[in-house]
Amino acid sequence: MFPETISTDRLRFERLCHETVDAIEYHQVCSHHEPGIDEVTRYLPWDTHQTVAETAEYLDSLESQWQDRTRAEYLIRPKPGEDGAGDIAGSGGLIVDWETRTGKPAIWLRKRFWGRGYSAERALAMLALAFDRLDLDLVAIPVQDRNDRSRRAVETYVERFGGQYDGRIRNSTVRPGGAVVDHHRYTVTKAQYRERVGESSVTFGP
Numbered sequence: 001m002f003p004e005t006i007s008t009d010r011l012r013f014e015r016l017c018h019e020t021v022d023a024i025e026y027h028q029v030c031s032h033h034e035p036g037i038d039e040v041t042r043y044l045p046w047d048t049h050q051t052v053a054e055t056a057e058y059l060d061s062l063e064s065q066w067q068d069r070t071r072a073e074y075l076i077r078p079k080p081g082e083d084g085a086g087d088i089a090g091s092g093g094l095i096v097d098w099e100t101r102t103g104k105p106a107i108w109l110r111k112r113f114w115g116r117g118y119s120a121e122r123a124l125a126m127l128a129l130a131f132d133r134l135d136l137d138l139v140a141i142p143v144q145d146r147n148d149r150s151r152r153a154v155e156t157y158v159e160r161f162g163g164q165y166d167g168r169i170r171n172s173t174v175r176p177g178g179a180v181v182d183h184h185r186y187t188v189t190k191a192q193y194r195e196r197v198g199e200s201s202v203t204f205g206p
Contacts, residue, residue: 002072003133005205008121010082013074016091017063018056021075027055029088029110036111043147044108047176071095072129076109076122089113092122094129101137103130119150123157128202131190138189139163142172145182154186162196163188 006013014020028034030049037048049055065071073093078085090109097104105126109118130136141158143151145168158164165186172183 001069001134002066003129003204003206006074006125006129007079007203007205008125009201010079011089011118011121011125012077012079013092013122013125014077015066016059016073016075016093017066018059021059021088023056023059024052026059026088027052029090030055030058034110040108040111043144043150045106045173045176069096069098076107076118078113078118082116084113089118092126094126094134096130096134096136103134103136103139105130105139105141119153120157120160123154123161124197124200125202127161127188127193127197128200129204131193132200132202133204136190138187139193140166141186141188142169142183143186145184151184158186158188160196161188162192 002015004015027049031037032048034040041048046058049058062071062073066073071093073091076089076092077087078089080086088110090107090113092105092107095104095106096102103126105123107119107122127139130139141154143154155165163186165184167185169183169185171180174180
């Protein structure tokens with residue numbers, strides 16, 4: 001169902017699970033040990049990890065969702081030739097609603113990897129996964145209100161792939177701390193993607 005690896009021009013995606021990363025290593029980049037983590041997680045749906053046990057439980061949950069075919073989550077590592085090649089740059093994934101045949105991509109990057117255009121490259125990987133591999137009908141990208149940096153990035157690649165802005169969804173979700181927030185919703189259909197992309201350069205591993 002989900003490929004174990006995905007490859008783009010500059011990035012390698014590998015399944016995020018206990019087999020591919022040690023919980024202690026992943027905890028280092030998800031906790032206060034990581035420089036700039038508070039800024040990184042400001043608009044993410046999770047708070048910084050407090051313990052290695054919390055990180056291990058998170059990996060457990062990702063493995064369960066993978067088996068249930070509801071979520072594919074990947075480590076992102078820059079390829080050789082990139083600064084920080086082989087290091088964990090962050091993670092990206094796709095949450096799948098099979099009933100509506102919709103995928104919802106997600107990404108977070110360590111601050112040292114910001115400003116390289118990796119978000120757009122990850123977007124291409126997740127769109128290719130959704131449409132070329134899983135044959136979904138729609139990809140919907142939610143962006144929390146006031147997250148202007150992410151909105152600019154999303155608007156750029158949504159336009160590139162022929163998608164659109166659907167509007168603001170009020171009281172869309174609850175933050176980990178309990179705050180109720182709005183989201184802006186962007187979508188790309190399979191037809192829009194195929195018209196703009198044609199044959200994708202993204203490759204899938206087994």
